[in-house]
Structures are given as C-alpha cells and as structure tokens.
Amino acid sequence: MSADFSAARADFPALHQTVHRKPLIYLDNAATTHKPRVVIDALTRFYERDNSNVHRGLHALSMRATDSYEAARARAAAFLNAADPAEIIFTRGTTESVNLVAQSWCAQNLRPGDVVLATEMEHHSNLVPWQVAARRAGARLRFVPIAGDDAEHGLDLDALDRLLTPQVKLFAFTHISNTLGTINPAAELCARARKVGALTVVDAAQSAGHEPLDVRAMGCDFLAFSGHKMAGPTGIGVLYGRRALLDALDPWQTGGGIVANVTYEGATWKPSPERHEAGTPNIADAVALHAAMDYLDALGRPALAAHDHALAAQATAALADIPGLRIIGPRPGSPRAGLVSFALTDAHAHDVVTFADQDGIALRGGHHCNQPLMRKLGLPSTVRASFYLYNTEADITALATSLRRIQKFFGG
Amino acid sequence: MSADFSAARADFPALHQTVHRKPLIYLDNAATTHKPRVVIDALTRFYERDNSNVHRGLHALSMRATDSYEAARARAAAFLNAADPAEIIFTRGTTESVNLVAQSWCAQNLRPGDVVLATEMEHHSNLVPWQVAARRAGARLRFVPIAGDDAEHGLDLDALDRLLTPQVKLFAFTHISNTLGTINPAAELCARARKVGALTVVDAAQSAGHEPLDVRAMGCDFLAFSGHKMAGPTGIGVLYGRRALLDALDPWQTGGGIVANVTYEGATWKPSPERHEAGTPNIADAVALHAAMDYLDALGRPALAAHDHALAAQATAALADIPGLRIIGPRPGSPRAGLVSFALTDAHAHDVVTFADQDGIALRGGHHCNQPLMRKLGLPSTVRASFYLYNTEADITALATSLRRIQKFFGG
Amino acid sequence: MSDFDDLYRDVILDHAKRPRNRGRPPTANRAATGDNPTCGDNCTVHLRLGDDGRVAAIGFEGSGCAISQASASIMTTQAKGKSPAELEAAFGHLKDILASGKTPADFDELSAFAGVHAFPARVKCATLPWHTALEALKQPDQPAQMVEGQKS
C-alpha cells in the first residue's frame, strides 16, 4: 500500500476552493503542481526581510540574500546527490536548461556529421532545441523509436543499440514521458550512451518532484527540471551538469555577474556556477524552491513515488471499462508514473476537459507539447489526468464518474 | 518641491527592520528595490487561488492563470505606451532581454563589416552580449565616448554623429547610467540612429521604475527592463520590441509554447509574443509585476521622477564638502537620476560599505558591473547611494553623517 | 444557464452529433484545408462556386471538438446560395457574437455560439471552418472530380 498523504492536503491553500460550485479536484499536475504554504511563506519572508541583490553586496541584507540564494543551490545539489553546489545552475525551468546545453554545448562541440540522439517521446522542449542545434552544426538528429502501437512498451531498447553509433555525441531523453507516463530506465540509457562516448541530457521535468533522483547513481552528464512541477514557484528551475563540463562550457547568456574581467574589447569568465547565471538571478524563487525541496524530502520521496504509482494503477483500473475509452502508454501491471492519458471515441479532448471542469475536475487535453508523438499514435489529442501527493483514490472515483457522464453526453 | 512619499514607506515591509540594532536605511535601490505589500500579496494570491499553467488549458484555474498572465502583458504594454500587447516579451530581466536581441537579431541580421554601436557607460549586461554577437558575425563594436573627466558631461554627442555611419546596424545604449546617474537623451539618440537606418536598443533597467516611459515617443525599436528594480519581484522582466521586428525575429530559446507545428524533422513558429516565450513562463512574477506597475502609476511616475531628482540634488549638496570625497557623474545643477557615486581618498569602497552597514545604511561599493568605465575614470571602485520613492532627506543626512565618521575612521 | 450549458447549446450538440453536409459534394471544384495545431482540429471544405457567383454546393471533412464540428456543419448550411461577400459578412456576424458573447435577437443558428465567448481558448474552434471556407473560395477552379454518376 502507498503512504497516505491526505493530511498534506491541508498544506496547499489552492486546493481548498470550489470551481463551478464543486470542490476542486486538481488533476493537471504534470502541467504544474500547487504550492504548499511553506513555499508561499518562503517567498513572503524573503521579500519582507532579506530582499536584496546577491553577490558583490557587502551590506547586511545583501549578505543575507546571497547566503539564502547559495543555500538554495547547495540544497538543490543535495536533492540530486550532486558532488558539488557549483554543478547547479539556476534557470527559469526545464526549457531554459535544455536550451543552455543545446545552444552552448552544441555550438562549442558539435561538428558536421555528428549525431544527436533523442527519443520519439520527447516534449517539444527537449526536441526543438536539438533540431535547431543540429541544423546549425550540420549534424543529424535521430530518434529512438517507441515500441508498441500505443507505446505500451516504452522505448525500443534494441533499436537504441543500433542507433548508438560512435557518431552520437549527445543523447537527450526524458526520464518520464509527460504524455505516456512511461518511466524510462535512465541509468541504463546513460550507461549505454557512455559506452560510445556520448554525453547524456536527462529531462527530469516529470520526475524531479515525483521520484528519488541521484545524478551520480544515474550517471548522467546533464539533467534539467522545473520548480513549478514539484511544489515550487514558477520562474525557477535547475540545470545540473558535471563540474568539468560546466567549467569548460562557454557562457550562453552573458552580462553582469558572469565575468572575471571586462574591457571594451572583450571579457573573461568566472568559473561555474557564476559563468552560467548572467544578470540578477531569480533570487526569491530559488529560495522558495529550497523550501519545496525540504517539503518533499520531509514527506519522503520514495513514498511520494509509491503514492504516484498506486494512483496511476487505480486510475488505469477505474477507467479501463468505460466504453469507448482508450488508455495510452504502459499496460496495466507495468510501471507507470502518476499520469494517465486517454482518448474517448465520441468526445474530443477539449470537450472532455470543458465538461469535467463543470464537475470541478481539472484535466488537460491536447497534444501535451508532443505533436510528433501524437501523430505517430494516430491521435489528434488526448485527455490527461496527472496526480500529485495530495490526490486521493476519491479523486479518481470522481474522475471515472465524470467520464462516464461525458461519454453519455457526447455519445448518446 | 518634490512630492512627499513618506506615507508610502508603510507599504514596504522590508524597510521596517533594524540592522546592527540601527533602523535600516536602504540606499541600494539601483541594485534592487524593495517590494510593496501589494506586490507580495499578488504573489500569495496567485499561488493560493489561481495557480495553474497558462495557454492551452481549458479548466477554470488554467483560464484564470492565462487571463492574469495576459493581463500583465497588456499592463506592461500600457506602462510603456506600446501599441500592442504582442510587443511585450516576458524575460527574467534586462540581461535576458538584451541577450535575446543580441543573440537572435544579430545572428539573423548582422554581417561582416557591420557595426554595433554602444556607449562607454554601458552596464556589462548591455555590453558583453554585443561583444559576443559582433565577434560571431564578424562585425565591429564601437563606443560613443563619455565627455568630461568625471563623465560630468554625459555622452559626447558630437562624437556620436561621427560614429553613426551607415555601417551601424544597431545602437544599444542605457537610458540611465547605473554608475554615473547620467540621464541620456533617449529620444534624441533614437532619432539620430534612425537617420542612418540603425535600430535602437534601450537599456531601461534604471529608468523603468523611476521615469515615465513612452516607447512611441522615444522612438526606440527595443527596450529592456527588470521587474526587481521597480518594486516588482525578482525573476521577471520585459523586452519591448516593435511588432514587425518581433514577428520577423527567429525564436532564440525554443521549446513548448512557441511552435505552430512540430514534426520530428522541424518546427514552425507562432507569431509574437508566443514565439519568444519558450516553456512555462514565470507566471506568478508577471502577475506580481502587474501589481508593481499599478502601484507606481498610482503614485504617479512624473512625481516619482521629481522625487528622485530632488534626492539626488540633496545628496550631491550634502556630500560635496566632505573632505576627500569626489563625486562622479553629472555636475551639480545638471539633471541626475536618483543615485550618487563617489570615491573617498582615505577609504576604499568596500570599507565604506562595511562601515555604513554598521550604521544601518545599505550602500553598494565596487565597479557596479561597469569595469571598463571605472578604468577609464581611473577609479578601482566607487561607493554608490541610490534612492527610491521611500527614501527621504533624513536618509541623506544620515548618509552624510556616516561618511564623515568613515572619513575620520580610515583617514585619521 | 451555466457557462457550460451555454457553450453546448442544443443547436450545437445537434449539429456536432449529426453534422450536415459532411463529405465532398460531387460537383465541388474548390477546396481548402485548415488546422488548429494547438488542439488538433482540422477541417477541409469542398465547394462549388456557381456561374452566378454563389456557392452552389458545399461540404466538409475533418475532425475536431464539438464546437468546431458544429460550426462546420452550421457554416455549410448557411453558405449555400451565398456570394463570397455574403459569406464574409456572415462570418463577421459570427465574430461579433464570439467577441461580445451577446445573442442578437434577430439572428439564426449562429447565435448559438454566443456561449463560446466565455471560453477564449475555444474561439478558434468556432472560426476554423469559416476561415477554411473563405480560403477555399479564393482558390482557382479545379475540374470537378469525375465520379461514376456524372459521366454522361
């Protein structure tokens, strides 16, 4: 049985509201999660007490702000079991983290004829930046296919071995698919890539707040995630990179804070992490992300993962016998992250979301920033229910009831 | 006489604290300002009530979040008197805004032999990105010199005319110098640049929260500012660009949200503003920036500017006869933004800041991200006192008293 | 009436479930396809512009949400017999209704879309078939597809 986090619901102010006169049932957590009181309080406290710019400042507030900001960095390093806080770069989120690597590392290292490998299940944010970078370098972008008609078997690992040629310089893949719910074997993928000398970039947007993460055990070179998908605020995220890689990487954004010495003619850079954080950083949200990481670790990340998996299993079971409903992704019994995507024969995803909203249930419908994958699955769009620690079995029962009514309304 | 904003002090929780058992006198506003209660409340309210991801979402919270985010965009357009909300791109701040133009516009448009023009008083964030972009394109970066030994005359406008050759494709300059306090004649600079067909990029980091801004009257093509320097939160800023320019500009960061159509092979882009905001934006901080803009407009931006200028005049007068103190920038009587940089013969900037901090006074000492300018002025560093609406003449009296004691402590 | 009931008025549900003029009329000599990549809606409109400069035949194909399907169906029923200018004018009325959320008293099935106003993200679903039809009208004539029954 999974841990019971129902007491934690009280920590999330946004959950306690009604929508169309129904109690809110928020099942759009893969898009963004709600924030516990401690995270909101961290923001308020920073602005009420410690607010100041960081670095270079010598007055009391500035030293406090710097300490808080650097403590957040050390906390993120610990959260990922990174070797060194200097391996943590604060960004706006996963998308910016991926862009940093795709633009800076690729410009510096990718050559014509090289290959960047991705997978067929990447979010646009871990796909389009590689398309652009590969095109600029004259390199090719190739894809590890998904196996099975509804992608129920995850990545085709036999094809991966054929695709991992010595031309592959970098392998970018998602840890958890935001559309399928597939959990990829990240450590194994990294190990295979390492054998051909390819660096790995792991999109942990959907895993950072859900599964325990250990970058050293995983063996990845870069890893990206967003605070807002893990109980933290919008506007802050992390790029983890191995220290030697980050110190050798040219800065992507330039400006104040990253430079050792500047003349009118040129500039030299500080080491990581400063060299990769141009301008005033998002100080307050980094501090609030610290609070979010503390919050998740206090609940226990293995327990959070188990809770997610249990809800996913309950959801696939509850939805399985709704007429005309087709579930995408891992088969019942296979590991599945805390989300379920599905299509209804008689109702378009957007109609489903609008209807469920009337019942107070927040779902997402569309292509989930996964257009090529949707096309491959032969679906214009799906509906997605995604869970977080505060969701309960009752939420899933309500979802199933609403879906049955929707099926009648549009199919009848 | 300037308007009296002393009542507004009550709106800023962070001001009401003691530092080393002295009431805080915060004079580091050019680095970052404090935030009024309404801005902090806007953040709390968003996370407690409307929190959701934007775009593509069809449930109630998602629609509310989208509406709030787009209302912030429209508010920023009104704040700048821009013609169209689609001319507002939300970024992390000035630095990211400048990088967007420097990386995307220059890659697309700058050719070998072209010239980018900047000034000798640019902040590193409006300098280094142009160095990098010009080098990449094989273009040259040239500088409008400052006039006068202590830069007391601002930019050398005669030199500007000689420098504005038809090779100049882009002219990037700061509206207000964060080190000198000089207020550049932005509309005139834009008009002169337009005559040779050069686009203009205005760094409004120091003016957006201090002076009324009207991008159409100014006639600039791009303008950048940071929320955190104008009573708003960290992590959010704006790039204004003329619609036609933004719609023609290739996206710089790519990923979810900016694409019309994506295949495994490539992607097409949405129009502005979506095309320039890859990934989940910093929704909450955009909403809080909205509150900051409302706050400043309610006080009245012309009155804010007058207050700044009056404090600057009081400060230059109060500091003028401190022995061994040299003030940099506009001469007494000339227009000066709300900041004063100075050097003491017997005390190094960092010692001054540390000493003043003991008196509860927050100052900044160093090169203020202006290394080449400092070298040109023959100073290793300066001390800077910078004012905001909540500062008073009493703050300046306290500063002068503290500086006299410092002069004795280190010079005696 | 809740926003929801207002969105899915009976007229809309009726047209979504039993769309009129689905498919390609045999005499069609112009076509265009539009899509809304954000939600996956797509729509192809086939039509024949008669010698009198009016829509002689029209039909649609494609998939999408109830709003877009109903809008396509209603659009085709309205288009028949209209000149391009008249179709454009009817679209203008629809856009007014979508923008205002107001139901004009003297107006027909288009007023059913007033409820879409409260759902800005769905406005494009309602306008897609109209954009596509107007696009089709701009295409050059193509010989009507020769089908069995037309041979003489």
Place this chain on the structure above:
Amino acid sequence: MSDFDDLYRDVILDHAKRPRNRGRPPTANRAATGDNPTCGDNCTVHLRLGDDGRVAAIGFEGSGCAISQASASIMTTQAKGKSPAELEAAFGHLKDILASGKTPADFDELSAFAGVHAFPARVKCATLPWHTALEALKQPDQPAQMVEGQKS
C-alpha cells in the same frame, strides 16, 4: 565585540594605515601581480629568494581595501626569513582562521583576520597578497633591477 570591530581590529587598522614593506626592495629578483576584479583590489609582490632558500627581502605595491592592504603588510612581515614551504604553511593557518572565524590562542598577527570570517565577500581581500607572494616564489629568477645606489 561587534562584527565590525572584529573585522577592523586595531592590528588591521594599524597595518592598513601604516603599511610595512611598501614598495620594491632593491634586491628583489622575483615578482607577481594578482587582482580581484570584483572589487578592484590589486597587489604586486616583489621579493628576493636568498641562496639559503629563504625570503631575503620582500615588499608590495598596489591598492585595495583596508583588509587587503593590512593583509599584504602583515604577510610581508611574516614572510621574511621563511622558506616557500613555511610561507605556504603560514597561509594555511590564515585560511583556517578565515574559514573557522576562530582565533588560535598561540597565534600572532594573523589571528587579527578571524573577524573576516563573518564577511565571506571579504575573504578574498585577505588572501590576495598571500596568493600573489606564493605566485612570485614560483617565478624564475630575474636579475635584480639596477638602481643608482646599487652600482659599485
């Protein structure tokens, strides 16, 4: 004692205001320059490594805050007569003091820097002269500059 008084202990103020060994000793045959671009501190250390492998003469030039000037002054007073290994060891002690903020009972003027611990941004000011001196020791010998008084 406040953090401030602890930072600017009398020893430090004394050395900052009346630095010892400023300038280049006439016999110096090695030099290095270091800087701290963040705050504009810079420091040049000139020294002579004697035939016995010990610092025979040392002096410094440059500008900076009270902490860096005092540190340079105290460093030069400590360096004279020390071997490179002994200087390295003394720097190690300083770094321990800066890292811990603790004043070892049996220690000399270096303990005056314990107060810098509370000002992390100032730690580099205190270490700059030491880094520069150790760097100078690593330089190859250069003929001592011939100045008037040295001519025989």
